Amino acid sequence: MTRSAALRPTLLVALLGTALLAICLLSLSLGARSIPPIEVARTLLGHPPDQDVHDIVWSARVPRTALGLTAGAALGLSGALMQALTRNPLADPGILGVSAGASFAIVLAIELFGLGSLLGYIWFAFAGAMAASLVVYLLGRTGRSGLTPVKLALAGVAVTALLSSLTSAVVLTDPDALDRYRFWSAGSLGTATGSTVLHFLPFLALGALLALSCAPALNSLALGDDVAASLGRRLGLVRFQGVVAIVLLAGGAVAVIGPVVFLGLVVPHAARIVAQQAGLGPDHRWLLPISAVLAPCLLLLADIVGRLVERPIEVQAGIIVAFIGGPFFIALVRRRRLAEI
Amino acid sequence: MTLPTADSAAAPRVRALRLAVPPVSALLRPRLIAVSAGLAVAVFLVFCWGVSIGDYPVSLLGVVKALVDKGDPGTLLVVRDLRLPRAVVGLLVGIAFGISGALFQTMTRNPLASPDMIGLTEGAGTAVVAGIVWGWDSHVSAQTLGLLGALGTALIVYLLSWKRGSTGYRIILIGIGVSWICSSATDYLVANGSRFQASESIGWLVGNLNGRTWDQARPLALALLVLLPVSLLLGRQLRTLQLGDDVAAGLGTRVQTVRLAVLVTGVGLIAFGTAAAGPIAFVALAAPQTAQRLAGTAWPPTLASGLTGALMVLVGDLVAREVIPGTELPVGIVTGVIGAPVLLWLLTRANRAGSGG
Numbered sequence: 132m133t134r135s136a137a138l139r140p141t142l143l144v145a146l147l148g149t150a151l152l153a154i155c156l157l158s159l160s161l162g163a164r165s166i167p168p169i170e171v172a173r174t175l176l177g178h179p180p181d182q183d184v185h186d187i188v189w190s191a192r193v194p195r196t197a198l199g200l201t202a203g204a205a206l207g208l209s210g211a212l213m214q215a216l217t218r219n220p221l222a223d224p225g226i227l228g229v230s231a232g233a234s235f236a237i238v239l240a241i242e243l244f245g246l247g248s249l250l251g252y253i254w255f256a257f258a259g260a261m262a263a264s265l266v267v268y269l270l271g272r273t274g275r276s277g278l279t280p281v282k283l284a285l286a287g288v289a290v291t292a293l294l295s296s297l298t299s300a301v302v303l304t305d306p307d308a309l310d311r312y313r314f315w316s317a318g319s320l321g322t323a324t325g326s327t328v329l330h331f332l333p334f335l336a337l338g339a340l341l342a343l344s345c346a347p348a349l350n351s352l353a354l355g356d357d358v359a360a361s362l363g364r365r366l367g368l369v370r371f372q373g374v375v376a377i378v379l380l381a382g383g384a385v386a387v388i389g390p391v392v393f394l395g396l397v398v399p400h401a402a403r404i405v406a407q408q409a410g411l412g413p414d415h416r417w418l419l420p421i422s423a424v425l426a427p428c429l430l431l432l433a434d435i436v437g438r439l440v441e442r443p444i445e446v447q448a449g450i451i452v453a454f455i456g457g458p459f460f461i462a463l464v465r466r467r468r469l470a471e472i
Numbered sequence: 473m474t475l476p477t478a479d480s481a482a483a484p485r486v487r488a489l490r491l492a493v494p495p496v497s498a499l500l501r502p503r504l505i506a507v508s509a510g511l512a513v514a515v516f517l518v519f520c521w522g523v524s525i526g527d528y529p530v531s532l533l534g535v536v537k538a539l540v541d542k543g544d545p546g547t548l549l550v551v552r553d554l555r556l557p558r559a560v561v562g563l564l565v566g567i568a569f570g571i572s573g574a575l576f577q578t579m580t581r582n583p584l585a586s587p588d589m590i591g592l593t594e595g596a597g598t599a600v601v602a603g604i605v606w607g608w609d610s611h612v613s614a615q616t617l618g619l620l621g622a623l624g625t626a627l628i629v630y631l632l633s634w635k636r637g638s639t640g641y642r643i644i645l646i647g648i649g650v651s652w653i654c655s656s657a658t659d660y661l662v663a664n665g666s667r668f669q670a671s672e673s674i675g676w677l678v679g680n681l682n683g684r685t686w687d688q689a690r691p692l693a694l695a696l697l698v699l700l701p702v703s704l705l706l707g708r709q710l711r712t713l714q715l716g717d718d719v720a721a722g723l724g725t726r727v728q729t730v731r732l733a734v735l736v737t738g739v740g741l742i743a744f745g746t747a748a749a750g751p752i753a754f755v756a757l758a759a760p761q762t763a764q765r766l767a768g769t770a771w772p773p774t775l776a777s778g779l780t781g782a783l784m785v786l787v788g789d790l791v792a793r794e795v796i797p798g799t800e801l802p803v804g805i806v807t808g809v810i811g812a813p814v815l816l817w818l819l820t821r822a823n824r825a826g827s828g829g
Contacts, residue, residue: 316659450659
């Protein structure tokens with residue numbers, strides 16, 4: 132018994148790692164023009180068969196795959212973190228107001244400044260996400276009881292409702308804004324360039340660091356506020372760190388690829404089920420990394436399928452991810468006895 | 473006779489009174505009753521006010537007279553045939569959303585739970601947007617499509633989550649998966665439709681009372697006639713479920729029956745409401761939480777939630793019609809804009825861990 136429990140996590144890591152690698156390789160080779168994996172490997176090692184292949188791999192596929200990896204991991208991590216912080220299995224990173232803030236900022240930017248370039252969108256969206264979640268955090272901690280999970284969640288829902296109403300109001304009165312906004316809001320990896328990924332890497336890396344260092348504290352937090360406090364956790368500090376991590380991770384990801392927050396809602400549930408299969412239990416030191424691997428697997432897979440289904444037109448990954456992830460998630464939920472948070 | 477119950481001995485204010493006139497025994501909560509009555513009056517006033525304004529103004533008294541079939545033919549025509557259907561749809565949709573939200577939040581013990589969580593509104597949205605983009609709307613009304621979409625989605629979610637019985641938690645998770653698929657399908661349709669279709673779709677998707685007639689009001693009214701009494705009865709049963717399934721069973725509640733009844737009722741309320749007015753944002757989620765904080769109860773009170781929902785929608789519609797003269801914003805935009813600050817204000821005022829959550 133002890134032996135199998137010790138073995139299975141290793142197997143799990145191996146499995147997840149292999150899956151992620153395989154999907155990355157596929158993502159580099161498949162698309163409007165498919166390139167055999169061997170040639171991809173040679174190109175990456177500096178021996179491209181011809182200039183075209185070199186250009187496709189380095190200027191389109193590599194940034195795109197890198198974006199899928201980083202944004203996916205960020206969404207998975209922030210989702211797991213959000214559910215742990217609010218102790219609510221229905222919480223997604225969007226609840227902090229991240230995607231509503233980003234959407235509203237983009238619509239405002241289009242409306243007020245006539246912004247058209249994608250790089251411009253991204254910084255506006257990031258700023259909007261940060262501002263919205265700051266407001267949610269401050270609202271969540273007003274009142275004598277301080278920051279409680281329920282207040283944080285409800286404040287987030289309220290701010291989200293407010294901002295998305297305003298977004299709809301602008302979009303409905305200005306068909307031009309709607310025209311540009313609806314493509315961003317479907318969620319796509321196709322906008323990736325090397326520089327967008329590099330711009331956001333520091334934010335995502337810092338967020339990931341903060342998130343992972345929260346993990347032990349999250350385990351105590353799962354036992355309830357009082358127990359966590361008596362175990363020596365400083366609740367306010369942990370929550371603040373968690374919120375900052377979520378804003379950096381989810382805000383960055385949403386700004387670049389669009390509001391694909393559903394991924395952050397579903398993947399942690401899948402991670403819990405996977406962890407349960409491996410005999411690990413609800414340990415956040417495992418749940419966070421597993422979510423961070425599962426989410427990019429799903430996102431990249433969706434992106435690959437999106438490139439292939441209507442070739443040469445691409446269907447946004449944010450749309451495909453639901454058609455792959457949804458049924459998979461449903462099957463997963465049906466198979467297992469569920470572990471509640 | 474009435475006696476203060478034990479908990480009021482500690483608190484300075486009377487929070488509940490026990491009415492014990494054998495064989496009747498009931499718990500009266502003065503604050504809940506006062507809040508419900510106040511809400512009902514406010515709903516009635518806003519309802520009449522909404523009917524009275526417009527290009528052809530009618531006095532408030534004229535509205536009340538027209539409601540009881542008195543007045544000159546012109547006023548009767550304007551009030552009963554043109555304005556009343558819209559106000560009635562708003563009133564009923566608000567009640568339906570508020571109550572179904574209260575039922576779901578009580579059942580799941582989760583303030584984030586609302587019936588749209590399990591995919592009904594997304595399913596309705598997909599059906600209606602598909603109708604717009606693929607041009608079925610000339611054959612089938614958006615209302616029928618919305619109703620079919622919502623009920624179809626509910627059925628799919630229920631069947632998928634059936635596995636030797638179904639638990640609330642599994643239904644919600646499956647519902648999340650299904651609503652994910654549906655909302656992506658909607659996104660795909662919106663992103664690939666023409667500009668005109670996209671804006672028509674968004675207009676429906678935010679929730680709208682523009683151009684509603686008795687055709688929309690009638691089915692909704694019939695549905696509420698059945699579902700409203702059921703949900704008021706269920707609200708009581710449901711409160712024992714909050715103590716956990718085992719305790720509830722020990723107290724004589726038939727747990728599985730009550731849970732199924734709540735699901736069916738909540739689904740029905742949301743499906744008919746969404747079909748009539750689209751998924752008006754935020755009402756199902758915020759109305760119960762607002763009512764709970766207004767009434768100072770530990771759970772969302774059913775009737776007060778419905779009244780709060782109605783007030784949100786009616787005030788929202790009033791603002792939507794008046795804020796920019798000449799244009800009619802969809803009501804769903806306004807309910808978010810005015811409902812959010814109210815909920816936030818109540819949240820920040822709550823100072824006890826119990827009521828602040």
